[in-house]
Amino acid sequence: MKQYRSDYLDHLESEAIHIFREVAGQFEKPALLFSGGKDSITLVHLALKAFRPGKFPFPLVHIDTGHNFPEALAFRDNLANSIGEKLIVRKVEDTIREKRLTEPVGKFASRNALQTYTLLDTIEEFGFDACIGGARRDEEKARAKERIFSVRDEFGQWNPKLQRPELWNTYNGRIHKGENVRVFPISNWTELDIWNYIRRENIQLPSIYFSHEREVLEHEGQLVAYSSFIRLDPGDKIVTRTVRYRTVGDMTCTAAVESKADSVEDIISEIIATKTSERGETRIDDKVSEAAMEDRKKNGYF
Amino acid sequence: MDLLRFITAGSVDDGKSTLIGRLLYDSKSILIDQLEAIEKQSKNREEGEIDLALLTDGLRAEREQGITIDVAYKYFSTPKRKFIIADAPGHIQYTRNMVTGASNSDLAIILIDARNGVVEQTRRHSIIASLLSIPHVVIAVNKMDLVDYSQDVYNNIVIDYAKVARATGLKDVKYIPISALQGDNIVERSTNISWYEGGSLLDILENTEVQKDLNYKDARFPVQYVIRPQTDDLHDYRGYAGKIISGVYRVGDPVVALPSGLKTRISGIEINGKRVEEAHVPQSVTLLLEDDIDISRGDIIVKDEALPKTEQELEALVCWMDAKPLVPGNKYLLQLNSRVVRAVVKNIEYKLNVNTLEKDYSPGRAELNDVFRAVIKTASPISFDRYDELRENGGAILIDETSNVTVGACMIQ
Numbered sequence: 001m002k003q004y005r006s007d008y009l010d011h012l013e014s015e016a017i018h019i020f021r022e023v024a025g026q027f028e029k030p031a032l033l034f035s036g037g038k039d040s041i042t043l044v045h046l047a048l049k050a051f052r053p054g055k056f057p058f059p060l061v062h063i064d065t066g067h068n069f070p071e072a073l074a075f076r077d078n079l080a081n082s083i084g085e086k087l088i089v090r091k092v093e094d095t096i097r098e099k100r101l102t103e104p105v106g107k108f109a110s111r112n113a114l115q116t117y118t119l120l121d122t123i124e125e126f127g128f129d130a131c132i133g134g135a136r137r138d139e140e141k142a143r144a145k146e147r148i149f150s151v152r153d154e155f156g157q158w159n160p161k162l163q164r165p166e167l168w169n170t171y172n173g174r175i176h177k178g179e180n181v182r183v184f185p186i187s188n189w190t191e192l193d194i195w196n197y198i199r200r201e202n203i204q205l206p207s208i209y210f211s212h213e214r215e216v217l218e219h220e221g222q223l224v225a226y227s228s229f230i231r232l233d234p235g236d237k238i239v240t241r242t243v244r245y246r247t248v249g250d251m252t253c254t255a256a257v258e259s260k261a262d263s264v265e266d267i268i269s270e271i272i273a274t275k276t277s278e279r280g281e282t283r284i285d286d287k288v289s290e291a292a293m294e295d296r297k298k299n300g301y302f
Numbered sequence: 303m304d305l306l307r308f309i310t311a312g313s314v315d316d317g318k319s320t321l322i323g324r325l326l327y328d329s330k331s332i333l334i335d336q337l338e339a340i341e342k343q344s345k346n347r348e349e350g351e352i353d354l355a356l357l358t359d360g361l362r363a364e365r366e367q368g369i370t371i372d373v374a375y376k377y378f379s380t381p382k383r384k385f386i387i388a389d390a391p392g393h394i395q396y397t398r399n400m401v402t403g404a405s406n407s408d409l410a411i412i413l414i415d416a417r418n419g420v421v422e423q424t425r426r427h428s429i430i431a432s433l434l435s436i437p438h439v440v441i442a443v444n445k446m447d448l449v450d451y452s453q454d455v456y457n458n459i460v461i462d463y464a465k466v467a468r469a470t471g472l473k474d475v476k477y478i479p480i481s482a483l484q485g486d487n488i489v490e491r492s493t494n495i496s497w498y499e500g501g502s503l504l505d506i507l508e509n510t511e512v513q514k515d516l517n518y519k520d521a522r523f524p525v526q527y528v529i530r531p532q533t534d535d536l537h538d539y540r541g542y543a544g545k546i547i548s549g550v551y552r553v554g555d556p557v558v559a560l561p562s563g564l565k566t567r568i569s570g571i572e573i574n575g576k577r578v579e580e581a582h583v584p585q586s587v588t589l590l591l592e593d594d595i596d597i598s599r600g601d602i603i604v605k606d607e608a609l610p611k612t613e614q615e616l617e618a619l620v621c622w623m624d625a626k627p628l629v630p631g632n633k634y635l636l637q638l639n640s641r642v643v644r645a646v647v648k649n650i651e652y653k654l655n656v657n658t659l660e661k662d663y664s665p666g667r668a669e670l671n672d673v674f675r676a677v678i679k680t681a682s683p684i685s686f687d688r689y690d691e692l693r694e695n696g697g698a699i700l701i702d703e704t705s706n707v708t709v710g711a712c713m714i715q
């Protein structure tokens with residue numbers, strides 16, 4: 001008999017496409033939460049594989065904190081345009097105004113936590129019953145525990161002590177009115193898998209993922225992009241460095257890494273050699289407590 | 303590079319999480335900041351050494367209680383292979399989470415504390431591994447450091463477990479003495495256990511053959527979604543989107559849609575919008591058919607060389623995963639791949655006694671964590687295979703329609 005072989009990336013890809021199609025088959029009003037980072041760009045690529053030549057059975061939804069990298073926003077608009085899919089943008093700015101939320105203050109005041117309000121409002125506004133996201137289990141220890149179909153109550157809350165059994169590749173997306181399911185098709189991918197896949201599939205990314213010169217503030221060993229969103233204190237020095245981003249979140253809570261890697265190939269070599277994790281190196285918001293992510297998820301965060 | 307998915311199982315505190323921490327640590331897969339974080343937490347708890355179990359025990363409640371509650375997934379790779387690890391809880395209360403992690407595993411490492419030998423949870427997890435047809439099992443006798451690396455202790459446990467393996471019908475079982483805490487026989491062979499002749503645990507994980515576990519023979523394609531662009535140029539396009547869960551499909555192949563039994567041929571196979579001549583398990587593809595027959599989500603497209611059964615009654619071994627007991631006559635939804643049908647559990651034939659492995663033929667009802675054999679009747683026909691012959695089309699879940707929760711795992715017989 002003929003020999004067939006499958007690479008591990010083939011397995012991961014097929015698993016993700018299968019999950020996308022389960023969402024399409026099981027839900028009335030799904031949405032793909034698109035952040036503009038490499039993981040959600042990979043999701044879009046997988047969705048194309050899952051549904052073309054048809055249209056996506058869901059819109060792309062971006063919760064815009066107002067603190068995004070301009071490069072990422074431009075990339076977002078271009079991508080949605082070029083694939084001809086619907087993009088919905090909802091702004092944290094508007095939620096803050098309408099709901100009179102208190103803007104966080106501080107040196108790197110982050111709207112990361114406020115995002116959850118806008119997200120939950122958006123889910124309610126459109127009646128989304130499933131939100132697809134690009135979280136990966138290798139990112140963080142609370143994420144390592146979450147199901148692929150993760151049921152959230154009306155307040156978007158995750159109950160880690162009472163997750164549904166999830167057997168084989170059979171996903172139970174049944175929910176009560178008001179609840180929604182967060183779906184993570186690339187749960188089982190690691191950062192390196194993503195980059196290997198980006199290389200294999202020749203997926204285009206925003207320029208900030210590649211080496212470039214940038215004005216940054218050096219703060220406790222991390223390089224934070226200089227922007228009007230951070231507060232400068234006396235003694236702060238802005239320096240120009242050759243950097244790239246390993247993750248793309250808000251300008252206030254993602255740090256850059258020094259790097260000369262300007263091709264996917266070079267980035268892969270750097271990731272293989274790195275001694276720190278993606279979040280450890282680049283996230284300014286996770287260090288607050290051991291359970292920072294678990295707590296945010298319990299409150300409705302992605 | 304290929305992929306191995308494995309789970310660590312065994313009783314509470316047998317050292318599953320520590321083993322995974324050790325495996326990641328010794329294979330240099332832990333990054334500095336992750337290590338610093340668990341070092342800090344270990345000190346917070348006034349313990350001398352770093353507690354490697356903290357690497358997977360990611361929930362606050364787990365860290366507080368020092369036990370695992372739900373499965374944690376961890377990833378690492380060696381030049382030979384990529385691994386996906388599911389670290390399961392040992393506590394009986396969380397057995398359903400162990401079942402979750404076990405259901406996708408190619409291999410199970412069942413740990414046994416050398417001081418305690420085979421205990422009830424060892425048997426329970428072995429039964430589950432067997433029911434789920436996990437192809438490969440490694441019995442890791444752990445905490446050898448606490449029994450002076452005694453060969454006698456180890457041998458006695460092996461003899462004891464061999465009985466369990468026989469009774470539960472586990473096939474490929476390997477044995478290894480280890481100390482997860484000290485790192486003996488995890489990545490490197492240990493000089494403390496020189497009487498042991500086999501390779502290290504990592505050797506076993508790297509060299510267990512898994513590609514041949516895929517079934518290229520019986521073609522099964524559950525339809526998940528129908529792609530209908532309805533644009534001017536693709537007006538008549540109907541693509542059946544799904545994943546080939548077993549077998550191979552070629553353009554021109556005669557196929558049958560079940561449960562309807564309607565026949566046609568494959569006119570095209572698309573991957574990513576591009577035409578291909580053939581596709582195989584585990585690819586996600588879109589099938590185009592010659593005739594416009596009525597097929598929708600929940601149907602399965604097969605080749606008529608080896609048909610699955612299509613019936614309204616089936617027998618299954620069931621793991622019960624809900625606190626609400628199952629009383630014969632109860633109604634549920636049964637989901638097998640993309641097909642969901644109404645079902646009633648007509649009767650429970652017997653319940654398995656986890657300790658004696660004997661069958662109890664007057665069981666009454668089934669409680670949380672019970673394993674039993676039941677007859678299930680469905681409201682409409684369903685096409686299935688025997689789980690032990692084709693696990694991809696023989697595993698179904700039961701859903702409680704009032705709570706929407708997944709309450710039972712059915713291995714169809």
Ligand SMILES: Nc1nc2c(ncn2[C@@H]2O[C@H](COP(=O)(O)OP(=O)(O)OP(=O)(O)O)[C@@H](O)[C@H]2O)c(=O)[nH]1
Binds near residue numbers: 315317446481
């Ligand atoms: N001496 C010794 N202690 C060990 C060994 N392996 C684990 N332990 C200890 O046993 C205790 C339990 O270890 P865990 O890894 O948390 O056990 P577990 O099997 O994951 O437990 P649950 O997930 O709650 O079922 C911890 O205190 C470990 O340090 C070993 O090889 N030798």
Ligand SMILES: [Mg+2]
Binds near residue numbers: 318355369390391
């Ligand atoms: Mg554990």
